[in-house]
Amino acid sequence: MSALTAVMTREAKIRATNLLFIFWDLLYPLGYLLVFGVGINASLGFSSGDAAVDYNGFFLAGVLSMASFGIASNTSWSFFLDRDNGIFYEMLTYPMSRSEYLVGKVLFNVLIGVLQGLITVLLAAILLGVRLRPAGLPLLALGMTVGTAGWFFFYAIFALLIRRNDAFNTVNSICYFIFLFASSVFYPLDPLPAAYRTIAYANPITWQVDLLRYATVGLGDPARVALESGAFVVFTLAAFGAAVLALRQQE
């Protein structure tokens, strides 16, 4: 068994033998869509400029990116757990490079992200009647793959560099607050004040959401989506480089 497979098998074992993880990984985003999305859709109404897309359809991409973000955040928390009980350092002496360790972890989480995305999209179509764009499914898988990897590497930097649990939790909460709310996850950005809009467009989660929204329901300008996707790939590569560097500095 290769090192990558061994890392992925370890992650799979941990997930598969803990029911809470299965719930969190696979059903939590759908729950968000059903409770929050349906509530907003029914009580406030929504206009996307496309009569075929209601709030459920609009919010689906936001939920998918929240799923990527949530997987990354939970996995980086597991770095802390592993480090607290020492297994993290012991694993660094196993026969593999540190990059293999990181890549193995991200591959498994990407797999979960894509699976979670597919389940969410399928059930959104069946339960909420969201009209999906079948041609966009490969783009959706790509968006979930790169998105989950990008956020995983981004969070891994903090998880590896910050030593104290309380400090990491604070950073985690700030990231959640800023990234999710100053973005296009919950609402369209165009009606917002200019300063707010600028921050939101500079937010990598907006780049991912816009790609996923275009892939699922066809909303958005293709040229802008292409530009944002390129920016997200650069963000992912930079985060990967920084995470590998942080992992090499573990002493």
Added chain:
Amino acid sequence: MPDIAIRVDHLVKDFGGRFRARTRAVDDLSFSVTRGTIFGLLGPNGAGKTTTLRVLTTLVRPTSGDARVMGFDVVRQPTDVRCNIVVVIQEHAAELLLSVRDNLLTFARFYGQSGAAIRRCADRVMDEFGLMPEANRKAQDLSGGFRRRIQVAKVFMVDTPVVFLDEFSTGMDPILKRTVMDRLRRETARGRTIVLTTQVLSEAEDLCDDILIIDKGRQVARGDLNALKLLTARICEVTVTFDTAPGNIDAVLSAFQPISVRTSQNTVHITLKDEEARALELAMALAAHHRVLRLEINGASLEDIFIELTQKGAPS
């Protein structure tokens, strides 16, 4: 195959730097470890034992100097080094969210093992370590002692040529400790090399073929137990048991300038750096004050040697 499993040349490791005061944890340390031996790395807290181990296990990079494990350089060939070692670190490291059995299987998979063979191996190891009744319980639901068992049991799931054990017996009951020590001896007979650090000097005395004592990152003494005893040949240990608690014997003792004195109920343990005749004189002086029930005069134990060498510096 090389006869030398580990070679360390002029190893230096500094911590700190740009914004913090620089601390030298390992200072120009050189030694080698022969294959198929049990090598003990001893020293007081902060001596640099764990740092040396962390360099050899590729967890930290040395500041300067060379270190090789089975011929592989720890800086330039870290993955090759890792393929040849198994490490039990100081903390009670276990996969908390996995069962005992999955802890062992997961570990073995990293070393390229799979299939029915590792399941059989896991069963055998769990049986040996008294883990079978807990096989399906998650490590997080077990006590620290059981987690330590899992951690040490993993060593016997794989067959790497070098084993590093950092304070391996912490939290182990004496029976299990004896089992592990016997098993370690059998492993060296099969050609495996064991490197251990320990604060329990009787453990090192029982196990180690070769001992390196370090302090402040530097070598203080090196050799097997007999060679170390030669370094402190004039140390002896006097144990006197009185019929009642000995009361004030400080005046008698101070005339003999003991290295250490330890009293437990009616018994006094005195370490003297002197000729054995002087030890007899001391015993007679004590007998003049109290009735002596039992008298024992021994050569230095590893603990005496250790205290002598690390507290007062190596003998000239």
